[in-house]
């Protein structure tokens with residue numbers, strides 16, 4: 320099967336060394352196109368030290384050293400505002416219930432709260448956290464799921480009313496930022512924060528920056544389809560994660576249990592004077608913490624769904640830490656333990672890969688306003704030119 324050739328023949332068939340090297344070099348030259356200089360795809364710009372907040376790296380100086388900031392968190396039921404110091408402590412707080420869906424009324428509430436807090440403190444910046452997709456360069460809320468905001472110029476309206484500069488960020492980003500700066504995710508280079516409330520809020524802090532994707536709409540983890548054909552979701556699909564692992568999901572399951580007349584739901588029904596329609600996720604969480612077995616089971620079920628979704632996220636994002644916060648996070652280990660078990664049980668390549676830490680948030684429901692305040696210090700730092708550059712902390716956004 321072998322062909323016998325002479326050395327002379329072999330030399331004749333083999334291209335000269337010069338030809339080989341020149342053909343190797345010609346390929347990149349041909350494909351070289353004008354554009355930014357490429358870096359090493361895996362190791363370029365990698366940080367060897369712990370990521371630090373960009374504002375600190377760039378020395379926002381006086382503002383950071385002395386400044387107090389007001390953070391405002393616009394929730395579905397209440398608007399909470401607080402004066403926040405450099406260490407994430409809330410020095411003063413004020414709140415009002417959310418006045419319906421009208422953007423003007425919500426703006427008026429924000430203005431009232433800021434005017435209540437600002438005169439008593441030396442305020443350097445104001446940050447607003449709101450649910451929805453933001454156009455950060457223009458300070459508009461493109462879409463808010465629970466408020467009637469469509470292309471709402473929230474920042475400009477508030478700046479006119481308050482006569483101060485204001486920054487507007489997504490509320491889940493604000494909460495994640497607070498946990499990364501001051502909470503359990505402190506210093507984690509790859510942090511994913513899950514906020515469990517009415518739905519599921521998601522945010523990523525990567526190398527000290529809020530990651531929002533190419534169009535600013537990343538982090539909608541709650542709408543990954545986890546049960547094909549499952550419960551209908553407000554987003555229009557069926558079987559979204561937030562239909563199984565949110566405060567709303569917990570309330571729905573508990574109402575179903577209560578209306579089944581099961582004897583295990585007696586404590587639950589007593590708590591709401593026999594009216595199952597008054598059962599919410601918060602009621603179930605409270606009873607579970609008091610030791611009611613049925614409510615503990617319900618929280619456990621939600622925790623398991625939470626873990627399944629986290630395993631999906633780990634397959635896609637490979638974070639070092641998942642921080643679980645929001646109202647449902649108050650259930651603590653009743654929720655986190657089953658979530659951790661389901662996460663480890665469903666993790667791709669389990670046993671052969673490093674496993675992310677799953678941990679409860681440290682800052683509680685105030686994380687949103689703390690993060691909004693802290694981000695405002697950075698996005699409104701001296702020298703940042705409005706409307707041109709997206710703050711570096713928000714690189715990757717629109």
Ligand SMILES: [Zn+2]
Nearest residue numbers: 542552554559
């Ligand atoms: Zn959905």
